Amino acid sequence: MNLPAFYKRARKNKAALTRFLKKLEDIVPEDFPPIVEEEDKKVWQKVDCTTCANCCKTMTPTYSKEDIQRIAAHFSMSTAAFKEKWLMQDAESKDWVNTSTPCQFLAADNRCSIYEIRPVDCAEFPHHHKRPFDDYTETYLGNIDRCPATNLLIENLNERVEREYEW
Ligand code: SF4
Numbered sequence: 187m188n189l190p191a192f193y194k195r196a197r198k199n200k201a202a203l204t205r206f207l208k209k210l211e212d213i214v215p216e217d218f219p220p221i222v223e224e225e226d227k228k229v230w231q232k233v234d235c236t237t238c239a240n241c242c243k244t245m246t247p248t249y250s251k252e253d254i255q256r257i258a259a260h261f262s263m264s265t266a267a268f269k270e271k272w273l274m275q276d277a278e279s280k281d282w283v284n285t286s287t288p289c290q291f292l293a294a295d296n297r298c299s300i301y302e303i304r305p306v307d308c309a310e311f312p313h314h315h316k317r318p319f320d321d322y323t324e325t326y327l328g329n330i331d332r333c334p335a336t337n338l339l340i341e342n343l344n345e346r347v348e349r350e351y352e353w
C-alpha cells in the first residue's frame with residue numbers, strides 16, 4: 187500500500203465522498219444492500235491490510251471490559267496493570283483507548299501480535315459488514331481519509347449510484 191498516494195487521493199476525493207455519505211443519510215437508493223456486497227467484495231480483492239496497517243498506525247481501538255480482561259490474562263497481567271501500562275480513559279467518551287500510536291501490539295511485519303484475541307473493535311474494523319450500511323455513515327466519514335479500503339468502497343459506491351440511479 188502506497189500510503190502517501192492514498193493520502194493524496196483521499197484529499198482529492200474527500201469533498202465528493204462526504205457529499206455522497208451525507209446524501210445517503212437522507213436517501214437510500216433502491217437495491218442498495220446487494221450493491222454494497224458486490225462493491226465490498228471488489229475492494230477486498232484490491233486491498234491487502236498487511237501492506238497497510240494504517241488503522242493500527244494512526245488510530246486507537248476502544249477496549250471493552252471483556253477485551254481488557256482477555257488481553258491482560260494473555261500477558262498474565264492484572265487488568266489494572268494492563269491499563270496502567272498501555273491504556274488511558276478518553277476524557278469525553280470514557281472509553282479505554284491506547285495511550286499512544288502506533289498500537290503497541292502492531293508487529294514489524296504490519297501484523298497484529300495479538301490477532302486471535304484482539305479487541306472486538308479491531309476485529310470489526312473497518313465496519314463495512316455492519317447493517318443497515320447507511321446507519322454507519324458517520325463511521326465511514328471519519329475513516330475515508332484514514333482507511334484505503336473504506337475510501338475505495340465509498341468511492342465505488344458513489345460512482346455506481348451516480349451512474350445507475352436518479353436520486
Ligand atoms: S482496515 Fe483499512 S486502514 Fe486498516 S489495514 Fe485495512 S485498509 Fe488499512
Ligand code: SF4
Pocket residue numbers: 241242246247289290291292293297298299300301304305308
Ligand atoms: S490490537 Fe492489533 S489490530 Fe488492534 S490496533 Fe493494535 S495491532 Fe491493530
